[in-house]
Amino acid sequence: MTTTPDPVAAVRAWEYVIVGAGSAGAVTAARLAARDSGNVLLLEAGCDQPRPRDRAHPLADASRLVLAGYNWDYRANLRTSGRLEDLLARGRAGGPGAAGAAGTGAGGGRAAARALWERFPYQLGKVVGGGSAVNGAIALRGLPRDFAAWEAHGNPDWSWERVLPFYKDIENDADFPGHLHGDSGPLPIRRTPREKVHELDAAFWEECNRQGVADLPDLNSGEEAGVGPIPGNSVDGERVDAATAFLADSRGLPNLRLRTGARVTRVLFEKNRAVGVEAELDGRLTTIRARHVVLSAGAVGTPVVLQRSGVGDAGLLRALGIAPVVDLPGVGRNLVDHPSVVIWSRPADGVCTPGLPWRQVAARMSSGYDGEVDVQVGLLNNVESHTVPGFVDRLGWPLVVGISVMLMRPRSRGRVFLDSADPHAAPVIELGLGTDAEDVERLCHGVRRAWSFLRSPGLASRLTRTQFWSDRTIASEGVVRSGVRHIMNPGWHAAGSCRMGPGTDPWAVADQEGRVHGTENLRIADASLFPAIPSAPTNLTTLMLAEKLARSMKE
Numbered sequence: 001m002t003t004t005p006d007p008v009a010a011v012r013a014w015e016y017v018i019v020g021a022g023s024a025g026a027v028t029a030a031r032l033a034a035r036d037s038g039n040v041l042l043l044e045a046g047c048d049q050p051r052p053r054d055r056a057h058p059l060a061d062a063s064r065l066v067l068a069g070y071n072w073d074y075r076a077n078l079r080t081s082g083r084l085e086d087l088l089a090r091g092r093a094g095g096p097g098a099a100g101a102a103g104t105g106a107g108g109g110r111a112a113a114r115a116l117w118e119r120f121p122y123q124l125g126k127v128v129g130g131g132s133a134v135n136g137a138i139a140l141r142g143l144p145r146d147f148a149a150w151e152a153h154g155n156p157d158w159s160w161e162r163v164l165p166f167y168k169d170i171e172n173d174a175d176f177p178g179h180l181h182g183d184s185g186p187l188p189i190r191r192t193p194r195e196k197v198h199e200l201d202a203a204f205w206e207e208c209n210r211q212g213v214a215d216l217p218d219l220n221s222g223e224e225a226g227v228g229p230i231p232g233n234s235v236d237g238e239r240v241d242a243a244t245a246f247l248a249d250s251r252g253l254p255n256l257r258l259r260t261g262a263r264v265t266r267v268l269f270e271k272n273r274a275v276g277v278e279a280e281l282d283g284r285l286t287t288i289r290a291r292h293v294v295l296s297a298g299a300v301g302t303p304v305v306l307q308r309s310g311v312g313d314a315g316l317l318r319a320l321g322i323a324p325v326v327d328l329p330g331v332g333r334n335l336v337d338h339p340s341v342v343i344w345s346r347p348a349d350g351v352c353t354p355g356l357p358w359r360q361v362a363a364r365m366s367s368g369y370d371g372e373v374d375v376q377v378g379l380l381n382n383v384e385s386h387t388v389p390g391f392v393d394r395l396g397w398p399l400v401v402g403i404s405v406m407l408m409r410p411r412s413r414g415r416v417f418l419d420s421a422d423p424h425a426a427p428v429i430e431l432g433l434g435t436d437a438e439d440v441e442r443l444c445h446g447v448r449r450a451w452s453f454l455r456s457p458g459l460a461s462r463l464t465r466t467q468f469w470s471d472r473t474i475a476s477e478g479v480v481r482s483g484v485r486h487i488m489n490p491g492w493h494a495a496g497s498c499r500m501g502p503g504t505d506p507w508a509v510a511d512q513e514g515r516v517h518g519t520e521n522l523r524i525a526d527a528s529l530f531p532a533i534p535s536a537p538t539n540l541t542t543l544m545l546a547e548k549l550a551r552s553m554k555e
């Protein structure tokens with residue numbers, strides 16, 4: 001039987017192959033293709049979005065997250081196990097089979113009855129638009145101090161002054177046109193006016209003011225404490241994801257090809273020069289040649305593709321039987337996400353309605369651990385309880401309201417790695433939340449602060465019951481600490497697993513233009529590059545990063 005080769009494999013060599021059509025991949029592909037810079041192939045493991053897109057379609061509905069249907073079915077260990085160390089020991093001892101089976105370390109081998117924290121649903125986006133197509137459409141920038149940290153990691157091109165023009169280039173901020181904001185970029189940014197916020201959000205806002213948290217009408221400027229409307233990339237309740245904002249207008253370009261159902265298994269090298277990728281196209285293994293390969297597979301996908309290609313910790317690669325191309329121990333390390341604690345309550349009848357906005361107001365403030373502005377607090381409103389992972393629904397509450405405390409700059413770090421060379425093996429994701437004791441202490445203080453908001457008359461009168469927490473549990477330091485450790489969850493803001501920095505940094509994977517150390521013609525452009533997680537959800541910063549990197553690729 002003869003089979004016709006897939007058209008994308010029949011091209012002799014693409015100028016650029018971009019792996020992953022998520023937030024960063026959509027921007028990178030659109031920007032590269034808009035310049036007449038040769039042919040660009042964008043490969044996405046997931047499916048395309050329906051076009052035209054119905055307003056009621058889950059990918060369009062910004063009132064809720066999309067956690068099924070357009071997602072990777074990953075499970076994350078919220079802590080760490082000894083599994084990676086087992087593999088590294090095996091690699092040092094001489095390769096596959098040299099030591100016991102992987103997964104025998106602390107916490108690694110207990111297959112049965114694993115607690116939620118060991119297999120937390122970590123449903124990153126698997127669709128054109130990636131995370132931006134399934135997320136909460138919160139469009140908060142990082143703070144100037146975050147980029148001081150990026151600079152301190154040896155990336156002088158990423159100071160606040162140097163990133164601000166790129167935030168502005170991507171934004172169309174209708175509320176604050178002016179020198180600090182863009183008003184003609186592809187991404188619409190809107191806030192709910194105070195008089196239109198939901199009664200629960202209004203009560204939260206008032207209580208913030210009463211407790212001395214000042215109004216901050218524009219949370220995308222400055223870095224001081226304050227409360228205000230959340231900037232969002234949705235218009236009239238419709239999510240405007242990266243595919244809609246950046247890719248839609250480029251789809252017709254003759255030099256851009258989007259191929260969905262294309263899961264890249266590895267980068268192909270001649271010595272250390274990337275010459276293409278191997279991908280499963282609708283399940284069929286295919287070789288695609290390219291002069292430049294850009295990995296935009298996200299903070300889980302990118303390190304895993306690198307490891308499978310022989311770029312990573314040589315000890316790990318040897319343990320898996322993968323021939324090392326470049327020994328880069330930082331690949332998959334420094335994984336970080338924002339830990340949050342959510343206190344769930346049942347609203348009084350008639351207060352909440354499914355389909356109404358779920359995030360409208362946020363406050364950044366000090367938890368009280370020290371003077372630092374270290375937590376973001378806000379309500380998760382109008383939430384249907386079946387959409388909350390791990391919600392103990394014995395209580396039978398169909399609708400819930402959460403007050404969420406998110407740690408803005410966690411110190412804890414996790415890792416993502418392969419424990420098998422099988423191209424279909426799922427990555428091991430260990431988020432390491434709370435491995436740094438200070439993170440736990442800050443969250444404990446933040447939870448007490450959130451409790452004081454919840455007990456205010458404006459909120460308490462609209463809520464009937466609260467899950468787990470009470471005045472008594474909050475008064476006990478031990479209970480709060482143990483509660484925080486057990487309830488803390490990630491924000492699906494995976495970042496940092498291939499951090500950028502100079503070659504002198506042993507944990508850096510790419511330079512500040514995204515070029516993978518020790519290789520040629522191979523770049524990264526996605527949230528895995530973040531040297532430190534921004535103090536806010538990560539999408540807007542990922543889009544800004546891709547905009548800036550695409551500019552440098554074009555020069």
Ligand SMILES: Cc1cc2nc3c(=O)[nH]c(=O)nc-3n(C[C@H](O)[C@H](O)[C@H](O)COP(=O)(O)OP(=O)(O)OC[C@H]3O[C@@H](n4cnc5c(N)ncnc54)[C@H](O)[C@@H]3O)c2cc1C
Nearest residue numbers: 020022023024045130131135136138264298301527537539
């Ligand atoms: C449920 C959820 C809620 C969130 N809420 C918010 C929010 O409200 N605000 C905010 O700012 N941020 C939010 N985030 C985070 C934000 O969306 C991400 O930080 C951002 O999308 C990361 O962009 P990226 O380009 O690095 O990766 P992604 O957008 O994840 O893109 C990676 C793409 O690569 C594809 N891919 C992966 N591996 C392969 C492979 N081997 N071959 C081919 N394709 C591959 C994936 O399918 C995906 O489409 C949320 C994320 C999730 C998942």
